[in-house]
Every structure is written in structure tokens, then in C-alpha cells.
Amino acid sequence: PVTKKYENILVELPKPGVGLITLNRPRALNALSTALFVELNDALQNFDNDDSTNAIVLTGSEKAFAAGADIKEMKDLSFSKAYNTNFIASWSSTIPNIRKPIIAAVNGHALGGGCELALMADILYCSSSATFGQPEIKLGIIPGAGGSQRLTALIGKSRAMELILTGKNFSGIEAGQWGVAARVFDSAEDCVQGALETAGKIAGMSKISVRAAKEVVNKSQDTSLREGLDYERKVFHGLFGSQDQKIGMSAFIEKKKPGWSNE
Numbered sequence: 545p546v547t548k549k550y551e552n553i554l555v556e557l558p559k560p561g562v563g564l565i566t567l568n569r570p571r572a573l574n575a576l577s578t579a580l581f582v583e584l585n586d587a588l589q590n591f592d593n594d595d596s597t598n599a600i601v602l603t604g605s606e607k608a609f610a611a612g613a614d615i616k617e618m619k620d621l622s623f624s625k626a627y628n629t630n631f632i633a634s635w636s637s638t639i640p641n642i643r644k645p646i647i648a649a650v651n652g653h654a655l656g657g658g659c660e661l662a663l664m665a666d667i668l669y670c671s672s673s674a675t676f677g678q679p680e681i682k683l684g685i686i687p688g689a690g691g692s693q694r695l696t697a698l699i700g701k702s703r704a705m706e707l708i709l710t711g712k713n714f715s716g717i718e719a720g721q722w723g724v725a726a727r728v729f730d731s732a733e734d735c736v737q738g739a740l741e742t743a744g745k746i747a748g749m750s751k752i753s754v755r756a757a758k759e760v761v762n763k764s765q766d767t768s769l770r771e772g773l774d775y776e777r778k779v780f781h782g783l784f785g786s787q788d789q790k791i792g793m794s795a796f797i798e799k800k801k802p803g804w805s806n807e
């Protein structure tokens with residue numbers, strides 16, 4: 545079942561087509577231990593494989609989305625152990641392969657790996673009082689799960705350098721102003737509700753076009769414009785081979801609601 549019991553996360557189906565994963569290690573402010581990440585990957589994979597789910601919301605608590613990688617787990621790590629075990633490889637083993645949209649609803653601290661995890665989502669919502677940051681420099685390390693790459697791509701080199709070199713935080717309001725967050729909410733509750741509403745809207749679309757849309761937008765993140773445009777055109781053409789294209793366009797012309805076949 546998609547909603548099985550885990551130690552460090554809660555998994556629910558709050559509305560049709562929508563999966564909700566809540567990071568739930570309150571005593572460690574949702575620090576992202578390996579054990580937590582293994583569970584998160586399992587839950588994401590289950591939702592991705594589940595025919596009745598079409599979008600996934602990922603959230604934490606009001607106090608912390610996640611306060612980073614687990615410092616207690618990393619403290620005694622050696623270079624050879626980190627290298628030989630490919631430490632934190634689990635962070636990138638599953639999330640990049642999830643084909644359904646993931647919406648992060650970020651409240652409280654999203655620091656270090658917590659900020660990086662939020663940046664891995666397809667859509668990021670936050671509350672104005674959320675605090676983001678890459679404080680790794682204060683621990684004698686650097687971001688290790690995409691902070692120097694994804695954050696820089698989003699907010700530009702100068703701002704990213706300032707944050708990553710000093711470890712200072714930025715607020716949910718700044719996240720909205722800088723384009724890190726698609727929407728900023730007044731409260732944690734509104735943020736989670738907003739994410740669930742958007743996920744519900746997405747869940748009402750054809751699964752095929754939702755997958756294709758996520759795929760082509762992601763393509764833009766690591767390819768040239770020319771290649772990305774060619775890729776988009778091919779996927780666009782391909783959708784004329786789906787039943788849902790006929791269903792969607794006929795419904796528009798007949799002024800009806802489309803009843804997707806997902807085929």
C-alpha cells in the first residue's frame with residue numbers, strides 16, 4: 545500500500561489523486577538522516593508507481609521543513625568512508641527519476657540539505673516566516689546536495705556566493721522575491737493547503753500530459769535552448785498519439801469537462 549507506516553515520515557492520501565509526505569523527525573527538526581531518506585525514496589517511488597496518484601506534496605512541520613543533513617551522522621565520517629559509500633547518493637538516486645510532480649510546502653527551517661531538498665521539488669511554496677539557508681560553511685563543509693548549483697541557477701551567482709560563503713539565512717519573503725518560491729503564504733497551514741490545492745488541480749489533468757509537461761520543463765534545466773526546443777516539439781507531437789489529446793480537445797469544443805482515459 546502507498547500509505548504504509550514509516551519511522552521518520554508520515555504518508556497520507558488527503559484528496560483524490562494527491563499523495564502527501566510529511567517529514568516527521570520532530571526531535572531532530574527533521575534532520576535528513578540516511579534512514580529518513582531511504583523511507584522518503586520508498587514513499588516517493590510507491591506514489592510514482594501508484595495509478596491513482598498524480599501529484600505529490602512534500603512538507604515538514606511548522607517549525608522545520610528540514611534542518612539539513614544529519615550532523616550527528618556526519619560528524620565522524622572520513623573522506624574514504626564518504627567516498628567509498630558515496631555518502632548521500634540516496635538523495636539523488638530516486639527524486640530525479642520521479643515522474644509525477646512534487647510540490648514542496650516549506651515552513652520553518654529549510655537549511656542545508658533541507659533547502660537543497662526543497663529545491664529538488666518541481667514547485668516550491670513556502671510561508672513568509674520560513675527560513676532558508678546553506679549554513680554548511682559554518683560546519684567546515686560546503687553544500688553537498690545541489691545547493692551550489694540549483695540555488696545559484698535560481699538566484700544568480702552574487703547572491704548565491706554571499707549566502708553560501710557566509711551561511712546567512714534568507715526568508716520566505718525573499719524566496720518569493722527571488723523566484724525560489726512560486727508562492728508565499730501567510731501561515732504554515734495556508735502553505736500546506738495551497739500546495740494540496742495545486743496538487744489537486746494537477747491531479748485533475750491527464751496523467752500523460754502531466755508527465756510530459758514535467759519532463760520537458762526539466763529538460764530546460766540542463767540542455768541548450770535549441771536542443772530543449774527540439775525535445776519539446778517531439779514530445780508535443782507525440783501527444784497527438786494519445787487518446788487524452790482527442791478527449792481534451794473534443795471536450796473543449798463540446799463545452800464539457802474532459803473525462804481522461806490516461807491513455
Ligand code: CAA
Binds near residue numbers: 679
Ligand atoms: N542534524 C542533526 N541534528 C539536528 C540538526 C541537524 N542538521 N539540526 C537540528 N538538530 C537537532 C539538534 O541537535 C537538537 O537536538 P538535541 O535536542 O539532541 O540537542 C534538536 O535538533 C533541536 O535543535 P536546536 O536545539 O538547535 O533547535 P533551535 O530551535 O535552537 O535551532 C536551528 C534550530 C537554527 C535549525 C539549529 O538546530 C541549527 O542550526 N541546525 C543545524 C542547521 C545546519 O547547519 N544544517 C546544515 C547541515 S549540513 C548539510 O545539510 C550538508 C548538505 O548539504 C547535504
